[in-house]
Amino acid sequence: MTELRQRVAHEPDAPPEDKESESEAKVDGETASDSESRAESAPLPVSADDTPEVLNRALSNLSSRWKNWWVRGILTLAMIAFFFIIIYLGPMVLMIIVMCVQIKCFHEIITIGYNVYHSYDLPWFRTLSWYFLLCVNYFFYGETVTDYFFTLVQREEPLRILSKYHRFISFTLYLIGFCMFVLSLVKKHYRLQFYMFGWTHVTLLIVVTQSHLVIHNLFEGMIWFIVPISCVICNDIMAYMFGFFFGRTPLIKLSPKKTWEGFIGGFFATVVFGLLLSYVMSGYRCFVCPVEYNNDTNSFTVDCEPSDLFRLQEYNIPGVIQSVIGWKTVRMYPFQIHSIALSTFASLIGPFGGFFASGFKRAFKIKDFANTIPGHGGIMDRFDCQYLMATFVNVYIASFIRGPNPSKLIQQFLTLRPDQQLHIFNTLRSHLIDKGMLTSATEDE
């Protein structure tokens, strides 16, 4: 039953939209047993009892099932609105939201660990978990800043020193944390302390790396952030709908409510949705351009000349489809072809994240990750299908799309020997002159 809830959208960074779409799905087809169990789950720690008083009074007339439905619906709308506001506010706010969501997810999973192992009172341990989180975040943020803001970093003296010794400093901080852990081992609690240590590290691995990859994607252009997440959300909703209307054969034993019809139907629907969404979004510069730091104005700008990927091109339709549709060519953005790959991944591999989370919950006998969101579970419940989407997009961009980052290239260039630098420079110059981009008159050396 909890699976149903998770099946619907999840975003690591835009909680609003997920919760909304998820609750929409719930609202649409929630089975009687499901909502009743939610209402009945009041005695369990993870209950829907933290709905705000306002809502409670307003909905006091309705029966528990409809009340639940309305609570979710209202929260859904609230989340959608929140999502649009954040997108409007721009990449910086989005980054901060990502950070907050990451911290909340970490907190939720650690709390589960405490509950599972009954280890809430371990000496030092809470401090240490947050310390490790801080270390790993420092490492990743430092890498990001060094990569993308190279010129800014070179300018400011303290930043330059920090970035030069960055890995060493992060490693030292981590070691300090490790030594503190060893020193804090108390005789009776060894086992629990080691379990929590392991639990913290696995959580860090899963949650923090994903969120940083999301930020990397964001820097490539907001479209690389919005389209994958929306595809996952859409896949959940569509799989649910198809399953509801046509579902017959069960998909996997872990999640008994999933069906093959839902899975396949969701796949096709997601691909179509991805194509449409990317068509709409590719037209706007603010989504397509990479986020860059402008040295002069000391702020972030999202303004550029769109690259080839986002310019309309004519494609010839193969003969077979030509006869069906009647068009000879179609104008598409090349990005839409990439969006097919993204949607395929979202619909085929995304659900496995949901299976993983439901297996996890069953293994540790918990109903929800937390009860942050009334009507839904915690934030991790919303994000479980997105576990690997961010990683996939990042790897995809790095392998197939991104040209090398010019500032990184300059960094590498500076590490070469002077004669090699001159050699490259001269080769480049002759190459450009051949191409006609440089006239020899502009060379004044």
Place this chain on the structure above:
Amino acid sequence: MKQLKEYTNTKKNISFHKLSYLYKLCTTNNKNILNINKHKSSISNHQNTNSINVNNTNLNENSSSNINTNINNTSKLQAFKIRLYWGIILFFFSVLILLLGHLYLSLLVLILVTLVYNEIVSIKSSENKDKKLPQLFYIRWYWFFLTILTIGIPWAIPKLQQHKFFIFKYILKYHSINMFVLFIIGYIWFILSLRKYTLKYQFSQMGIILLTSLFVVTQYLMHIANIYSGLIWFFIPVSCVVINDTFAYIVGILFGRTKLINVSPNKTVEGFVGSSIITILWGLFATYVLQNYKFFICPQNNITFIPFYTLIHTDCEYSSIFEKQVYKVPIKLAVLLRFNKIYYTKMVIHGFVLSLFAAFLAPFGGFFASGFKRALKIKDFGTIIPGHGGVTDRLDCQIFIGMFTYIYMKTFVKVKNKVKYQYDLVIDSIQKMDSKEVLCLFNQLKTIIENKKEISKVEEQKT
């Protein structure tokens, strides 16, 4: 005649029992008599004192007959003899491997990593549950090889340049997505293998697999990168840790009084301080001596399978860290010491830092491992080495020093062998860029080079 036969039989039985008892003492997990180090002979302090204590208590518990006290004395002597014997064997073995060259040393590290992984991952595994989950064995090793590939390929492929298989270029270029695909396959495999009644066990096993791969395997793989930067970067850290262990034990036996930490009740403060001093001195001494031998300091840019390669071809550029520098001792000290110049090289300072790390932070690895063993109520990680438990028991103090050396080298020591690879990387990247970006890059490079030319002109004018 019959009586004589019986008498000889019983005598044989007694001696047989004695021998079998000794054999059991030597080989069971619980009795940490022997102490065998695969790198150099080292005598681990806590294990040995543990072993003597355990030995005594066990023997007292068993019986109080004469045989046992005799066995006690003879077994102690036996223990030392066997320890010394195996220690010498391992010492020569490691020297041989060291001479064979970089590749064989790396292979040794790989084998040790495999053994360590095997031991740690089998700690929490239960026999009957594993029978129900036959795929778990394959999943464990799959993730192990995935980790090795992920870390090893970007490092190894540039070193295989001389073979010029054109597929190498594509493996390197699409490395991330290849590894990601393999990762997804492993992930889906794990999810599909989840069974209803063993869910918690499978998740905890997966957690152990992930953590071990990340922490243990990665750290030890760094040693291989260090080996290829110059044998000295492997020898100095590892030998410092070994010396630290050995002398902590010896000094602890001789002078030990105050307890150091709760987790390891057999460590003493005197042992810790004494071994730190000795480790630092050893680090300085070894660096000073070994840096004169090209065999140790030359980095290798290619992977060759020829044994004893480095003994034959020792030729490399003399990096600046090995140049002699002079430190002028202040006059007051000079009068005291009767010389006024100290010749040192930067490498000695690096050796000093590494030995500091080995002295002060490496023992934490040992504390962590012994805390871990106490937490899980096991005596040893494994039983491969007779009398001393597993490979992990010997290598536990080395857990962070590989990574520390690697990061330290990257940050503070400019190792020149990277330059060729960087050059190709730059050329490659430029070819991937489209023309507008190339133009932009060109302009930026122009300003950089012009600045440099100005600076060099100014410097020329000064001199």
